[in-house]
Amino acid sequence: DLGKASLKQAILAGAHLEGVDLTKAHLEGATLLGAYLEGAFLQGASLEGANLYEAHFEGARLAGAHLEGAYLLGTHFEGKAIGDDELKRLRAWVPHFLEILPAADLRGIFLNNRTNLDDIHPGNDQYGYIALADVHWGDVNLTVVDWAGLKRLGDERIARPLNVEEEEGAQPGERGLPARAERAVDMLLRAQEVSDVVVSYVTRSPSLTKKLLERMVREERMQQETQQHLELERFRAAVRANRQLAVVLRTQGLNEAADRFAYRAHVLQKRVLWRSGASALGSYFFSCFLDMLAGYGYKPGRTVIAYISTILSFAIIYFSLGLLVGYRASISPLYALIISIISFHGRGFFPGGFLPTFPMAVFAACEAIIGLTIEISFIATFTQRYFGK
Template identity: 40%
Template sequence: SEEQLIGPSLADAQWANVNLAVVQWSQVGMLGDEYKARQGTRHGKRKSSVTRLEEYEAAVRANRQLAVALRAQGLDEEAARFAYRAQLLQRIVFRRQGKFGQYLFSLLLDLLAGYGYRPGRSVIAYLVVIFGFMGLYLLNAHGAAVHLSWDEALVLSVSCFHGRGFFLQNVTLGDAFARLAAAEAVLGLLIEVSFIATFTQRFFGR
């Protein structure tokens, strides 16, 4: 049942010499702090926005503190899971605080790499952009002065993504090829910056 997936409330808990390895953390879907924060009412009354913000902040703190404690005892996989949940909750805090710029950037980091805890998303994002622009280059080549084979379009897409694009013969700055290459270079730069920020936070910020 859902109740079996809810752990205790642990915000500001003092772990001291508690052995966390004896707990089956894989069976804990969320901490009690998060469950409490996600409830819109208390004792049949709707919570105020201030109360809900405070509860989400406590839930962020609880997940981060637990992640640190788990990592200190060598339980890295479980620590990563709760650290990821802390990031998801922090995004909600940003939204409730009206910090929409930080909220959107946090959302972008989650979509691209899951804050460094879902590296498979990075590969998917990279392939989507590379093959997406490859298709655009091929479509644009039809009826144009420049003709590309699929492998040439792939090489062009990879080069442009990493900011090392090159102009083809008979292509001017006003051509669609040049505009697509510029767009892919900008998108590639944004994605690479997001990757660096994400994995720096994941492995060094913690």
């Protein structure tokens, strides 16, 4: 346990510090060149000006760490699987070291314009990607990062608290549980004899047994509600992380990458609405419609597909109705297409000399409504995206 240790200017190049607790440790100016910090706890650690060239932070928790002026060229933040021999060595002194490490947790870290992020490894599809919610970017140069390789943020999988104080003592104990859980287990074990006597007494009393069962049902329901709340908060944090990153990327001219994360934020917000209960169902279905129609303005090809599909579908309907009612001579496929286009944009007005039947007029009115809806949604979505109104 090296929590809050003072290791300023320490030379730790190539050091094996896997799973070590360096919470709030002082490592300003330290040399950690190629150091192995897989699974380490570095919440709130001070790493200002540290040399982290090709250091290994797979599975590390750096939430709230200070990396102002740190040299992160080629630093490994991706997840990985630990080989059998290496895992055996690590578990000799960290008994519950994880066999599969996720990508690093970088939520709330502090960066500045002197932080070097060249060629960092942000993650992969197999083991996930780094979490970046509430990062203090501080004018760091983001153009040197390969954002195309960061397909999504790891915030979507993390449900742990961001507060550093809340995470202190969360390191695994002898049973592989967080320290708070370990203390709770010890208390339960010390009370085992008393609980055996209580259980024996309760089982002989029908009224107490009924009350016990009712309490168990309530606790199970509360546990389910807590799990649902954590799931909802996880998606909300992921929405925030994607929006924050999109804003920062756009300020540095990385519009294509920013668009990708902004769109991802909308998709995750749709999941938030779905989990928010019946009161948000209207917003959820409207969000689904905007996603399908134009990808919230980030996928205009979907609007083109919707437009063409609507025109062709109703053209087929008009042509089929013309055959059924005897308009074979007057409604050709091309004329049916013209009628469909006019109905879509002209709100049901037909060319002179053409008298539609009642079924055709009904479909024309439906197409006019669909066309108006598509046009309004298209304009509103793109106005929101490009003009922020």
